Amino acid sequence: MRTVATPVRAMIAAALLVSSAGAAQKSSTFTTGSNDPVIQKINEFIRTGWEENEVRPSPVADDAEWLRRVSLDLVGQIPDSATVEAFLADKDPAKRSALIERLLEDPRHVRNQTTVWANILVGRNAPDRTSRPGLEKFLRESFARNRPWNEIVFDLMTAEGHFEENGAVNFLLGQLQGNPNDEEYAVEATARATRILLGMQVQCTQCHDHPFNDWKQNQFWEFNSFLRQVRRRDVDRYDAASGQMVDDYSELVRRDYQGPVYFETRQGLMKVAYPKYFEQELESRGQTDRRQQLADLMAKNDPNHQVARAFVNRMWGHYFGYGFTRPVDDMGPHNPPSHPELLDWLTEEFVRSGYDIKQLTRWITNSEAYNLTSQFNPGNEIDNPSVGETPLFSRMYVKTLTVEQLYESLLIATNAEQSGQVGYEEAQRQRREWTRDFMRIFGGNDDDEPTLFSGTIPQALLLMNGDLVRQATSVESGGFLAAVLNSPRFKSDAARVQALYVSALGRIPSRVEYGKIEKVMKLNPNRAAAYQDLYWALLNSNEFVLNH
Amino acid sequence: MSLRIPSGMSRRHFLSHVSAGGAAALGATSFLSHLEAHAADVQKAQKACILIWLGGGAPTIDMWDLKPGSKNGGEFKPIATAGDRDLQICEHLPELAKVMDNMSVVRSMSTREADHNRGTYFMHTAYVPNPTVVHPTFGSVVSYELAPKRKELEIPAFISIGGGGMDPGFLGMAHAPFVVDAQGRIQNADMGSDLARLNQRLQMLEAVEDSFIRSNRGDIGKAHKEVYQKARELMTSEQMAAFRVEQERPEVRQAYGSTGFGNMLIMARRLVQTGVPFVEVRNPNGWDLHNDVFDSLRTTHLPQLDKGIAGLVNDLKAHGLFENTVVVCMGEFGRTPRINQNVGRDHWAQSWSVLIGGGGLAGGRAIGKTDADGIRIESDSYLPNDLWATVAHALRIPLDTVHQSKNGRPMRIANGGTPIKDLIS
Incomplete structure (x- = not known):
């Protein structure tokens, strides 16, 4: 394995590190090449957790493992062969931080974030009369300009209008059905707005006080009262071909409402709830725009920065497979985070950065923990959240590729050298068909934990x-395959096998692996068929469908 | 040595059989041969449910609960059946009428969801849609509960014939409906080459996967391998013959009406015979009859349904499967008693009927009552909760079973419904 720390940077980093006598000093101080003190501070918090729990972190991931991971996480697909080869050959000790910068500016990063957040906000199968394309357009434009997260939240909570002209309306629109x-x-x-944007699961308290946390029933209805001044309007149009009315468009419009809301307790008592955001109460009379006020409180005037905290937790979970709480959207006194000081501090830094999403991403992906291998070592076997342990981030956790990542990666692994072979129209049609199949068969649950293999x-x-x-x-x-088999670049079986490995798994096979492969290939007298089987096996392998 | 408990039986149930049979007095050898001799019976004793889905919402007022003399009555007359005197059904269901001593009609469903998607969700899950949790369709619940007990089953425990499946929700994709088309074709099951090639590929896969499994990254690599083993098992299993309806004699297919729908029901019977505990059959007709309801029913919808279900009931009985197989026939809601200006009926969830029988449930009964115009219910009314609780009861799935959603909420089976008394007594 290559170590990427230069002595000079290591010294700077070491000086920043509040050193505590003990285990941590044995390994050299890690850096990707970025010397942002925030990253060093994250490393310090994480290391404290290792020391307190007496675990020895896994070593830093080799370049191939890390490149595949960061590509999947940032741009939603595996790196192509050329990228792998160039990165492995790159001698720059700061190449990891440099790559992160490149990927953050890559248009595919915007596309990836758009997919991730559209899935979170309205789901892969968006509700009826909700425009996922409209929402995606809003998200794409927001992420492309790196708009601050609190501004995006403000828009999601206050948007009004046509579901394609103002795509931000779709978040609430999707949840409003009926009378x-x-x-x-x-x-x-x-329920959805509090869970996703505030990381609070209050849905149980719609009907009763929460059985095992502090949320009370009135709190649900206090939040609910903010959303009484909005409704969907569905517009139909006459379709001459069928002679029937069909869906035209939907929009989010204001609804007259004033005063408190009333709800019934399990004991049958009627109670009253006023618009109230945690401890801050609002005027409930008159035509005050409650959504506007709620959004103000959430996005700008919350002393606890709950919106920032929920986002930091979710993003950490996106990159590591586990957030600081489990699940990532159930934060509260009943569910203490694994790293409370780090979460508090990173939340404050994120707020101080102006809710800068790219900056947060940069901090997380440049951290030491994010750069470790996913292999256990004898010193950290207890760091296994999949059996219910608290995550210590002393190794990377293995995630299952999302359906979008899997699909995009298959295209990368296979389409690379055959573009232009079929017409554009035909390629698009085929792509739509494949996407549909993948969505249907892999779609599954939008809320599955990323580390769950189902x-x-x-x-x-x-x-x-x-x-x-x-x-x-x-x-x-x-x-x-034909390109690899016929290319003068690959002169031996070993070179060709390696080309297939690099294309599918982004790495070079070990000698032992090559030995095993060679043995199986020899059983097949048809050489092309043997290569076909190898590539089939690589694309069907556990390693291909996992982000490790 | 360990005695294998026949699957489909709980250990306690099994032991009670043993003592009832006086096995304590028998030596181990004769006991085992006793088991073998009864292996076929054990297979038959496995509980199952066939859900026949009438997508779009069937006009049950024209099928199971006719209102002659009312302005809402429509064009059809009721006829007597082999069931109780008050169990009259539509004149266009004559074959079914002959076997109605086996089936009952619940005439007082009241389910409040009159939108296609919401109604479909509600009737399949017993829960109304909720943005924070996806509830499992009941076939997934049955798969979750019974699949682990059917070790000999090499094909999935929840099969949906002829169309889109519903969601397994928080029970996970392992219990998703396994969808086959009306001809029993499984998407992607054919690798387009022979078994030798498949084995070569799997050998290569093993060589490739092995290093990741050994790389000390936890169990996830192995879990992947197990799924592939199951897929291979499926591709090569003899139980796949259950999907081959063409293996049935022509007389059998005629008995089901020789229609696509009839063949789907034959497939359902073959699957149940193989040990599959839940099969959903999507009736290929569209039942969203806003226009020309009577013409559609008379010419296509009812004749196919009539021969199909009558054929299924007779065939299940002939195979000794009926007593262990619940048959439910319904859609997402009923249709308005009022006939609209297009001679159609619109969505209606307040008062409608479901056909149900088999699996030890009472047959021949008309349960619940609507008023003379079919609008109001004049008896106890029922929710999908009660319907699925009845099915759970028949399948011997304990009603105090609680599952847990992803966010930790306890979810009672069938949403805490109560079995419909007149069906279980």
Whole structure:
């Protein structure tokens, strides 16, 4: 393994580190090449956790492992062969931080974040009469300009209008169904907005005080009262072809409402709730715009910075597979975080940065913990959150590729050298069909923990026998395999096997691995078929569908 | 040596069988041969449910609860059936009428969700949609509860024939409906080459996967391997013959009406016979009959349904499966008693009917009552909760079973519904 710290940087970093006598000093101080003191401070917090729990962190991941990980996390797909080769050959000790900067400016990063957040906000199967494309447009434009997160939250909470012209409306629009005058109309919107944007699960308290935390029933209805002044308006149009009315568009409009809301306790008592954000109460009479006021409190005037805290926790979870709380959107006194000081401090830094999403991403991905290998070592076997332990981030946790990552990665691993072989229209049509299949078969639950592997038979069948992999492993000319087999660049079996490994897994096979592969390949007299089987096996392997 | 408990039986249940059979007095050898001799019976004793889904919402007022003499009555007449005197059904269901001593109709469903998506969700899960949790469709619940007990089953425990499946929700994708088309074709099950090639590939896969499994990264690499083993098992299992309806004699297919729908029901019976505990059959007709409801029912919808379900009931009985197989036939809601200006009926969830029978449930009964115009319920009314609790009861899944959602909320099976008394007594 290559160590990437230069002595000079290591010294600077060491000086910044509040050193405590003990285990940590044995390993040299890690840096990706960035000398941002915030990153050093994160490393320090994490190291304290290791020391207190007496775990020895896993070593730093080798360049291939880390490149694949950071590519999947930042741009949503594996690196192509050329990128892998260039990165492995790069001698710059600061190449990791340099790569992070490049990926943050890559348009694919915006696309990836848009997908991730559209999934969180409205789900892969957006509710009826909700425009996921509209929401994506809003998110794409926001992330492309690196708008502060609190501004985005403000828009999501206050937006009004047409679901494609003002895509931010879709977050609330998706949760508003049924009769606007029904007491339950804004219940789903309340539950989702508090869970996603504030990291608080108050939905149980719709009906009763929470059985094991401090949330009280009135708190749910206090939040709910903020969302009483909004409703959806669905517009239909006449379709001459079918002679029937069909969906035209939907919009979010203001609804007259004043005064408190009333709710019933389990004991059958009627109670009253006023618009109140934690301890801050609002004027409930008159036509005060409550959504505006709530958004102000959430995004600008919350002394606890709950919006920032929830975002930091979720983003940490996105990169590590586990956030500081489990699940990431259930924060509160009943569910203490694994690293309370780090979470507090990083939240404050994020607020101080002006809710700068890119900056937060930079801090997390440049941290030591993010750069460790996912392999256990004998000194950190207890750091295993998959069996319920508190995460210590002494190694990277293995995540399952999302359906989008899997699909995009398959295209990278297979399409690389065959662009232009089919017409654009045909390629687009085929892509839509494949996407649909993948979404249906892998779609699953939007809320699954990223570290959960829930493979199913239809998923395995899709990868074993599906059209995409079948084409990917075709040896016809113009395809990837034919290109490798016929290329003068790859002169030996070893070189060709390596090319396949680099393309699918982003790494070079070990000698032992090559030995095993060679043995199986020799059993097949048809050389092309043997390569086909190898590539099929690589694309179907555990390593391919995991981000480790 | 360990005695294998026949799956589909709880240990306690099994032991009670043992003592009832006087096994204590028998030596181990004769006991085992006793088991073998009854292996076929054990298979038959496995509980199952076939859900026949009428997507779009069927006009049950024209099928199971006719209102002659009312302005809402429509064009059809009721006829007597083999069931109780008050269990009259539509004149266009004559074959079914002959076997209605086996099936009952619950005429007082009241389910409040009259939107297609919400109604479909509610009727499949017994929960109304909620943005913070995805509830499992009931087939997933049955798969979750019974699949671990059916070790000999090499194909999935929840199969949906003829269309889109519902969501397994917080029970996880392992219990998602396994969707096959009306011909029983499984997407991507055909690798397009022979078994030898498949084995070569799997050998290569093993060589590739091995290093990750050994790389000390936890169990996740192995979990992946197990799924592939199951996929291979499926691709090569003899139980896949259950999907091959063409293996049935022509007489059998005729008995089901020789329609696509009939073939789907034959497939359901073959799957149940193989040990699959939950099969959903999507009736291929669209039941969202806002226009020309009577013509559609008379010419296509009812004749196919009539012969299909009558064929299924007779065939399950002939195979000795009916007493252990619940058959439910419904859609997401009923349709308005009022007939609209297009001679159609619109969405209606307040008062409608479900056909249910088999699996030891009472047959031949009309349960619940609507008024003379079919609008108001004049008896106890029922929710999907009660319907699925009845099914759970018949499948011997304990009603105090509680699952946990992803965010830690306890979820009672069938949303805490109560079995419908007149079906279980």
